[in-house]
């Protein structure tokens with residue numbers, strides 16, 4: 323088997339651990355989100371929803387627990403969308419020429435970058451989980467040790483497949499563009515609807531139909547559903563809404579994420595075959 | 601060792617309506633150092649980019665190391681090494697990592713990779729900088745590291761796009777020595793440069809290229825001879841007699857008298873004509889006290905073939921060369 327993608331992975335990881343400020347900020351930033359936004363918002367939401375009568379017989383989780391899943395998803399989205407930017411820098415600084423003129427098959431560049439981006443999102447997701455639990459999020463409440471390990475594995479599986487999709491997209495955009503500013507612009511344009519038309523921070527039940535439709539095909543919503551299923555359970559209430567998920571629902575979400583990743587890979591592959599760097 | 605290793609037939613490349621490469625054909629013989637000598641914008645880098653498979657062929661045919669650039673790019677990539685015109689080093693990787701990355705890209709086995717890295721860092725005298733990030737290297741060190749990288753995989757053909765640009769004279773000389781040493785180990789070298797002395801010193805054969813076309817190809821010696829502007833300076837005991845004798849010879853184009861001697865511009869190979877002149881003068885009982893032959897420099901050749909506004913400057917240089925010859 324050609325393991326050329328590991329070369330790209332190796333280099334990107336060297337860079338990740340070498341830029342200490344970047345490394346630390348990428349780890350601290352999601353924790354700060356949890357700390358400030360999480361605590362502030364959960365105080366609000368908990369007050370607002372305290373009047374809503376709770377559904378009897380359904381375990382109830384507080385807003386912090388509810389939104390922690392959203393923060394993991396959001397961080398994964400941002401990190402993945404920016405994960406391909408290194409390709410743009412490599413292209414602009416001429417470094418890509420070395421790679422393009424070498425025998426490394428082009429799709430291995432895509433795989434390598436996706437793998438390193440995925441590793442970064444795993445590290446981040448793990449840190450947020452630990453930090454959220456430290457802040458009081460009721461993740462894995464009442465789970466046995468085996469169930470907890472299995473659930474963490476499930477979360478990482480969802481995070482991994484989701485991040486691949488957006489890393490492929492990021493790689494496709496990066497290799498097609500001329501400037502990092504352009505990439506920033508496109509990413510901002512993309513993140514807005516993806517993030518706000520999702521169930522990351524609030525329920526989608528009250529959305530107008532158009533937004534609901536978007537949120538149903540939105541990969542971010544499916545990631546959040548997956549994380550909540552594994553971290554909280556298949557039957558709980560939060561902010562006055564009853565959440566249930568069957569394993570079929572979760573399997574569907576997972577398949578949808580796989581489909582999205584496959585489509586984005588096709589896009590990236592097409593862009594890479596078209597690309598010339600000189 | 602006498603086959604061709606690069607074959608190019610009718611190659612064109614346009615950027616929009618700029619014809620960067622405008623119909624070139626040439627071949628490079630296995631084991632030689634072959635140079636493209638040409639002014640800025642002549643199309644040298646574009647031609648290289650096609651040969652190293654970074655640019656798709658628009659029109660024409662090219663093979664490198666026996667593989668067609670268009671249909672077999674993967675095999676071509678396996679056979680070549682490249683030093684790009686401008687620095688392509690990751691500023692945040694160390695010298696060792698740069699070479700390690702390159703070796704991995706080409707799937708060198710790890711033991712061989714380690715050994716080559718040690719060898720090459722010693723060769724280019726960067727041992728001490730092994731674990732230093734490339735942003736802390738001087739320009740010359742970066743260039744040396746890039747040359748080492750080009751050699752990592754022991755390519756059949758090494759492409760060097762203006763390898764000594766921006767280097768001090770000592771480093772340039774050392775670089776030339778590396779290049780020669782590498783060539784002697786059997787690597788064919790394809791070089792581009794706009795330094796005439798570099799082309800002259802290193803190349804087995806040179807193609808002068810301008811406006812995307814090859815104007816002339818030959819060994820440095822042949823190129824200088826084709827110009828037919830060899831200069832001979834003579835001091836004799838009978839200058840007027842010498843003058844008359846030289847004017848009578850077909851091989852003499854022009855005469856130019858100096859205070860103590862006479863300069864003749866020839867229209868053939870001076871090394872052959874000079875003995876004839878001396879013989880001729882001896883026949884007339886004129887004794888030659890001082891004789892000096894000056895071949896045109898590569899500068900003269902370059903300017904002759906590429907023309908341009910620099911021509912006048914070239915003429916001045918030629919006459920100052922005469923004066924220099926005269927003072928010797």
Ligand SMILES: Nc1ncnc2c1ncn2[C@@H]1O[C@H](COP(=O)(O)OP(=O)(O)OP(=O)(O)O)[C@@H](O)[C@H]1O
Pocket residue numbers: 600615618619620638639640641642643644645646647685794
């Ligand atoms: N990417 C590009 N897009 C458009 N035009 C280009 C591009 N690259 C080169 N050219 C044009 O093609 C011509 C040949 O350029 P090239 O870089 O091949 O010259 P060169 O001989 O390498 O010059 P130099 O000695 O300055 O490196 C020039 O007129 C240049 O402006």
Ligand SMILES: [Mg+2]
Pocket residue numbers: 644645646685761
């Ligand atoms: Mg050039």
